[in-house]
Amino acid sequence: xxxxxxxxxxxxxxxxxxxxxxxxxxxxxxxxxxxxxxxxxxxxxxxxxxxxxxxxxxxxxxxxxxxxxxxxxxxxxxxxxxxxxxxxxxxxxxxxxxxxxxxxxxxxxxxxxxxxxxxxxxxxxxxxxxxxxxxxxxxxxxxxxxxxxxxxxxxxxxxxxxxxxxxxxxxxxxxxxxxxxxxxxxxxxxxxxxxxxxxxxxxxxxxxxxxxxxxxxxxxxxxxxxxxxxxxxxxxxxxxxxxxxxxxxxxxxxxxxxxxxxxxxxxxxxxxxxxxxxxxxxxxxxxxxxxxxxxxxxxxxx
Numbered sequence: 001x002x003x004x005x006x007x008x009x010x011x012x013x014x015x016x017x018x019x020x021x022x023x024x025x026x027x028x029x030x031x032x033x034x035x036x037x038x039x040x041x042x043x044x045x046x047x048x049x050x051x052x053x054x055x056x057x058x059x060x061x062x063x064x065x066x067x068x069x070x071x072x073x074x075x076x077x078x079x080x081x082x083x084x085x086x087x088x089x090x091x092x093x094x095x096x097x098x099x100x101x102x103x104x105x106x107x108x109x110x111x112x113x114x115x116x117x118x119x120x121x122x123x124x125x126x127x128x129x130x131x132x133x134x135x136x137x138x139x140x141x142x143x144x145x146x147x148x149x150x151x152x153x154x155x156x157x158x159x160x161x162x163x164x165x166x167x168x169x170x171x172x173x174x175x176x177x178x179x180x181x182x183x184x185x186x187x188x189x190x191x192x193x194x195x196x197x198x199x200x201x202x203x204x205x206x207x208x209x210x211x212x213x214x215x216x217x218x219x220x221x222x223x224x225x226x227x228x229x230x231x232x233x234x235x236x237x238x239x240x241x242x243x244x245x246x247x248x249x250x251x252x253x254x255x256x257x258x259x260x261x262x263x264x265x266x267x268x269x270x271x272x273x274x275x276x277x278x279x280x281x282x283x284x285x286x287x288x289x290x291x292x293x294x295x296x297x298x299x300x301x302x
Contacts, residue, residue, distance in 0.1 A: 005098055005155055011091040018055055020093055022048065024103040025189050030149035031142035033192045034185065038142065042192065042202040049196050052215060066126040069164060073124045074108055076170055077162045084111045085122060096153050099186075101193045104153035110160060120174075121150050121159035129166030139163070139173060148185060151177045 011017040031037035032045040047053035067090075078085050085108040088094075096102035108122040125143060127135065134140045139161045147159045162172040195202060201215055259277055263269045269277045 006094040009093040017091040024101040026103040027146045027149040031145045034188050036142050041205045043204050046201050070124050073162055073164050077172055102153045104150045106150050120156055123147050123161050125163040127165045132165050152182045
């Protein structure tokens with residue numbers, strides 16, 4: 001793709017922007033399509049695209065601060081690299097002319113002059129301090145996939161990822177276009193979008209049960225289908241998991257019964273390692289936790 005092989009859509013608000021994203025595969029979808037997203041499975045994405053699952057429209061506190069800090073991080077990147085930036089707008093979508101199902105939403109465009117001799121893209125991220133290890137050697141793979149998708153749609157040769165970790169550590173890295181990977185990514189995204197067209201869901205995973213009933217809401221009475229050979233292994237894994245759950249519950253119930261029997265008619269029992277046991281367990285953190293439900297009851301005074 002050449003740099004001009006996109007149409008630019010400027011949407012009026014977030015609702016219109018989210019609706020337009022349902023008409024194709026965006027950069028944040030790419031990692032889910034290839035199975036490396038920690039946030040969403042391919043089947044969950046499929047359910048979104050065909051209208052069986054609402055997109056994640058709610059803005060979390062982390063997302064809010066990410067948006068608030070985006071211009072600050074962009075300014076820091078421009079200052080540190082000496083590269084001028086252009087903001088395409090928050091509700092702008094680039095659509096491939098050759099493959100209209102391919103969408104991109106770059107955070108910034110990196111303009112010349114720069115060492116690469118051509119314009120590029122900048123993706124801006126924030127990360128909590130607890131995620132610092134994910135950025136220790138290179139950016140997380142799902143963000144790299146996202147950037148390669150953007151480069152594929154825009155047709156440019158390189159991009160940067162910039163991140164503010166823990167609110168105080170700034171990192172950035174240039175990533176060149178990887179045509180070999182992009183060819184594989186395009187193949188997977190074309191395959192996924194073809195599934196949308198023929199209403200053929202991808203393989204489910206552990207998070208799929210929540211909306212599986214929406215895919216096939218009413219079984220046809222008396223209908224039977226031959227199951228694949230793999231179904232024997234699926235059934236075995238399911239039965240083993242259920243047996244392990246039963247064993248774990250039996251261990252839990254017995255331990256609770258022994259504790260209750262040792263307590264007898266006392267209100268509290270002193271635990272050998274410190275702390276007390278009753279109908280609730282008091283932890284050293286200063287919380288009272290109902291051991292039967294796991295619910296925090298109240299904060300205790302120390």
